[in-house]
Amino acid sequence: xxxxxxTNAASSGVRLDKKTLKSIxxxxxxxxxxxxxxxxxxxxxxGTLVWAxxxxxxxxxxxxxxGTLLTVPAYAASHETAHGTAFRSRxxxxxxxxxxxxxxxxxxxxxxxxxxxxxxxxWHVGEDSQMxxxxxxxxAEWFAATTGIIPLIYHxxxxxxxxxxxxxxxxxxxxxxxxxxxxTRNARIMIALYVLIAVLPLAGIWWPVWFIILPRVxxxxxxxxxxLIQHAELQENSPSILESTRSFxxxxxxxxxxxxxxxxxxxxxxPQVPFHALPKLAEAVKDQVxxxxxxxxxxxxxxGLVVLRRSLGRxxxxxxxxxxxxxxTDGGPIHSxxxxxx
Amino acid sequence: xxxxxDACAPDDIDEEDLIAWEHxxxxxxxxxxxxxxxxxxxxxxxxxxxxxxxxxxxxxxxxPLHGGRFDVCTGKALSAPVLxxxxxxxxxxxxxxxxxxxxx
Ligand code: FES
Numbered sequence: 233x234x235x236x237x238x239t240n241a242a243s244s245g246v247r248l249d250k251k252t253l254k255s256i257x258x259x260x261x262x263x264x265x266x267x268x269x270x271x272x273x274x275x276x277x278x279g280t281l282v283w284a285x286x287x288x289x290x291x292x293x294x295x296x297x298x299g300t301l302l303t304v305p306a307y308a309a310s311h312e313t314a315h316g317t318a319f320r321s322r323x324x325x326x327x328x329x330x331x332x333x334x335x336x337x338x339x340x341x342x343x344x345x346x347x348x349x350x351x352x353x354x355w356h357v358g359e360d361s362q363m364x365x366x367x368x369x370x371x372a373e374w375f376a377a378t379t380g381i382i383p384l385i386y387h388x389x390x391x392x393x394x395x396x397x398x399x400x401x402x403x404x405x406x407x408x409x410x411x412x413x414x415x416t417r418n419a420r421i422m423i424a425l426y427v428l429i430a431v432l433p434l435a436g437i438w439w440p441v442w443f444i445i446l447p448r449v450x451x452x453x454x455x456x457x458x459x460l461i462q463h464a465e466l467q468e469n470s471p472s473i474l475e476s477t478r479s480f481x482x483x484x485x486x487x488x489x490x491x492x493x494x495x496x497x498x499x500x501x502x503p504q505v506p507f508h509a510l511p512k513l514a515e516a517v518k519d520q521v522x523x524x525x526x527x528x529x530x531x532x533x534x535x536g537l538v539v540l541r542r543s544l545g546r547x548x549x550x551x552x553x554x555x556x557x558x559x560x561t562d563g564g565p566i567h568s569x570x571x572x573x574x
Numbered sequence: 575x576x577x578x579x580d581a582c583a584p585d586d587i588d589e590e591d592l593i594a595w596e597h598x599x600x601x602x603x604x605x606x607x608x609x610x611x612x613x614x615x616x617x618x619x620x621x622x623x624x625x626x627x628x629x630x631x632x633x634x635x636x637x638p639l640h641g642g643r644f645d646v647c648t649g650k651a652l653s654a655p656v657l658x659x660x661x662x663x664x665x666x667x668x669x670x671x672x673x674x675x676x677x678x
Pocket of ligand 1: 348576618619620621623637638639640641642643655656
């Protein structure tokens with residue numbers, strides 16, 4: 233028997249009768265295909281804006297918009313397909329996993345295995361391979377992550393490690409051995425493709441710069457802000473997802489871009505539920521889970537404020553977002569709780 | 575010696591679904607699929623997770639924790655993160671009952 237309990241609904245004391253769960257978790261291709269078509273159309277629209285603005289100063293806001301529409305859904309799709317829940321057809325899942333992970337800059341099998349580990353050991357110090365910052369979070373780290381610098385370094389480092397077979401202990405822990413050579417092969421293919429894209433301008437081909445590279449860089453902050461609020465200021469080492477994870481309310485546009493992952497508590501409770509059914513799941517368990525925090529912008533702003541105040545030695549009580557009791561202090565020196573694993 | 579054990583009635587398992595069944599301290603999953611009834615070990619081969627809340631899609635069981643998939647008829651591991659096959663057991667339906675052949 234293992235010496236841990238996977239973090240999910242059972243470990244959190246949340247119950248849903250099987251018939252209801254099954255009806256919510258039913259798999260079909262249709263919602264995923266509609267989402268994919270809408271995302272593609274959105275990218276064509278924002279790409280057209282970038283094209284129309286080329287040569288003017290307006291190209292920067294156009295690329296910011298296009299980049300957000302490129303990066304956030306790529307992250308969300310790579311996550312959803314790593315779970316295998318986006319589509320009923322497996323090949324469709326795997327195809328979208330590859331494309332979206334390529335945009336997200338993570339080798340697809342690493343994406344899948346590190347995330348399985350994150351679900352088994354959600355927010356457990358030294359066990360969860362997807363702890364993207366030290367606990368407690370400080371302003372300098374929050375800022376560096378939000379600019380995209382820290383995540384970029386991490387993604388490049390992982391590709392290098394996989395391509396050169398210098399696997400970390402954590403990778404060896406969460407990856408079944410027969411999968412390692414495939415990860416190495418995939419990482420090498422991906423690096424070759426990134427290099428190819430990077431040298432295209434030398435051959436006078438500039439469109440990838442305007443439509444992919446710069447937008448991908450500019451789209452990173454919103455994606456990172458979403459990542460940061462998933463578990464920040466909540467309880468580490470808890471078997472309960474209700475204590476370790478945050479849901480928040482948001483508008484329809486953000487819910488679309490993020491594939492409803494603002495229902496993050498619910499997703500961790502029942503990871504087999506596909507993205508399009510998360511609002512239904514949230515409704516079904518609403519009496520058993522904490523109230524979601526209020527709005528993406530407000531949640532991010534409050535988190536930013538809390539980490540700034542912490543770094544200034546001030547009180548860290550947030551106005552409204554949920555915090556674990558130990559995250560709330562009256563100020564003073566910061567005591568380190570955990571090292572990041574990403 | 576292997577023996578056939580009366581496990582449940584066919585109606586006890588919804589179509590495209592499974593139930594957990596215990597016999598002599600061992601846990602089994604019994605499936606009702608479009609191809610008939612099948613049985614396997616209840617625990618996933620990836621980590622210590624019961625398949626009871628998993629989804630049966632056609633003749634595939636998907637683990638509720640990480641989405642690993644097994645062929646219900648053969649126990650074959652179909653997709654990451656599961657790599658080790660699931661042990662399966664013969665099943666027969668006789669006189670309105672589902673029987674599972676267990677070892678021992
Ligand atoms: S525990 Fe079943 S797929 Fe991981």
